Amino acid sequence: MNLIPIYPEIFLIIATSIILLIDMYLSDKQRSITYALSLVTLAVCGAISYVYLMIGETSYIFGNMVVVDPMANLMKLFSYLAVGVTLVYSRSYVAARGIVNDKLGGEFYVLALFSLAGQMVMISGSNLLIIYLGLELMSLSLYALVALRREHTQSTEAAMKYFILGALASGFLLYGMSMLYGATGSLDLADIVKVSMSGTANRTILVFGIVFVVAGLAFKLGVVPFHMWVPDVYQGAPTAVTLLLGGAPKLATFVITVRLLVEGLLPLAFDWQQMLMVLAILSLAIGNITAIIQTNLKRMLAYSTISQMGFVLLGLLSGVTDGNGFSAVNAYSSAMFYTITYVMTTLGTFGIIMLLSRSGFEAENIDDLKGLNQRSPWFALVMMLFMFSLAGVPPMMGFYAKLSVLQAVLGTGHIWLAVLAVLFSLIGAYYYLRVIKVMYFDAPATTEKIVANTDMRVVLSLNGAAVVALGLMPGALMTACETAVGQSLRAFVRTLY
Structure with a gap:
């Protein structure tokens, strides 16, 4: 069997296991070795x-249960980047709070890598069972990470909520998958789409299966009405863990959404696109409106995430129009570009929050950013760039991401949907601009010097520069997304004939 395509997964799991063993023999002062x-x-x-x-090739292995295609490789690259940047930002934060110490060891780093392994399995899954196994490997690692501060009441509460609701979401997804299996007689996405196209499957069972699959995916994306865990877990978890939750997992969840709905259930696109439309509108409305009244910064960003995922769904529901899939590559690549944009901006935003946090103090409230420009003009500028990008202000990459998704929506003829998205984006701009106002026009609550490691300062600055650079020159990344999506979908279609 050719195992070369999954060398990254094999290396990651072996290396993470070795790191876990090495970490057992390290003292608290040597924890930088684990890092x-x-x-x-x-x-x-x-x-x-x-x-x-x-190389650009597509490989199917393990009886077509695992696929390594350009889309998988591109999203894996950004997953590595997201987890790596998270570890850099989190290094001082987790040490100051005892999350990485002699008692707990380097579990934070090891669990982060194991969650990444689950994401990689999800990204390369071409079989319902493989996708579910990857999802559970990622989720179990994240459950443990949220609960790392066992003596912290808020973290324990967040972990319980995340575990219970995550298990419910997994149950929905698994039940939906079982219905798809019952209707088509196969767990392979290629076989499922063949049976769906042939018309021999019971359509009622297929549609019911889609309902539960979409519900499970909606839980993992954190969109309305399956969003109830997002603000509580974002607020209750340590900020470093919040970033692990809100970063790379969104990339993996986006890919399995494409795998399940686009590759596996494309003949039923009309049904699941209608569901995504309802979820998108609700997420844009409730996410943006509820974020306005938040005073806790992490909670505000949680509702911001809900609205941002609504935009991703807009791209996903624009691929097929009247049974015509000519605009599919453009729509799905715009959604992919938007997801990458969101993750890169979110990394920097939570990086700033961890930069301002110190031992015994969490910079969680919007008021904690008061006068940041007077304390550190550079990092105030970087935070402003992130806020502008999330709000979709040109020339940040967030503007181009929103523009590309709106163009895809307009291509479907749903002008009203694009207008609605723009209106809710204007509402959302208020709470992003409020953060900038607090940083630049309010008097600082403290004059304490901002201390950060060199690696964090450099990466945070590069993160801010990337948000501007990819806004001014988005062509390379957008082309990479279009190429990856196009090559992957064409390779999948070839397996059907």
């Missing part, structure tokens, strides 16, 4: 996936 080994592991995985991406 360095984790980053090296991510770099090696990134190098392997980059080579595969440049």
Whole structure:
């Protein structure tokens, strides 16, 4: 059997297991070794996936249960980047709060890498069972991460909510998958779409299966009305863990949404696109309106995430119009670009929150950013760039991301939907601009010097620069998304004949 396409997964799991063993023998002062080994592991995985991406081939292994295509390789690269940047931002934060110490060891780094392994399995899954196994590997690691501060009441409460609602979401997804299996007699996405196209499957069972699958995916994306866990978990979890929740997992969830709905259930696109439309409108409305009244910054960003995921759904529901899929590549690549944009901006935003946090103090409220410009003009500027990007203000990359999704929506003829999205984006701009107003026009609550490691300062600055650069020159990333989606969908279609 050819295992070369899954070398990144094999290397990551072996390396993470070795890091766990090495960490057992390290003292608290030597914990930087675990941190360095984790980053090296991510770099090696990134190098392997980059080579595969440049080759541009699609490989199906394990009886077509696992696929390594350009879309998988591109999203894996950004997953490595997201987890790596999260570890850099979190290094001082987790040490100051005892999350990484002699008692707990380096579990934070190890669990982060194991959650990444689950995401990689999800991204390369071409079989319902493989996708579910990857999802559970990722979820179990994240459950443990949220609960790392066992003596912290708020973190324990957040972990319980996340675990219970996450298990409910997994149950929905698994039940939907079982109905798809019952209707088509197969767990492979290629076989499911063949049976769906042939018309021999019971359509009623298929549609019911889609309802539960969409509900499970909606839980993982955190869209309305399956969003109830997002603000509580974002607020209750340690900020470093919140970033692990809100970053790379969104990339993996986006890919399995494409795998399940686009690749596996494309003949039933009319049904699931209507469901996504309702979820998108509700998410844009409730996410943006509820965020306005929030005073806790992490909670505000949680509702912001809900509205941002609504935009991703707009891209996903624009691929097929009247049974015509000519605009599919453009629509799905715009949704992919938007997801990547959201993750990159979210990384920097929570990076700033962790930068301002110190031992015994969490910079969680919007008022904690008061006078940031007077304390550190550079990091106030970087935070302003992130807020402008999330709000969709040109020339930030968030503007181009919103524009590309809106163009895809207009291509379907749903002008009213595009107008609605713009109106809710204007409402959302208020709470992003409020953060900028607090940073630049309010008097600082403290004059304490902002202290950060060199690696964090450099990466945070590069993160801010990337948001501007990809807004001014989005062509390269958008082309990469279009190429990856196009090649992957064409390769999947070839397996059907």
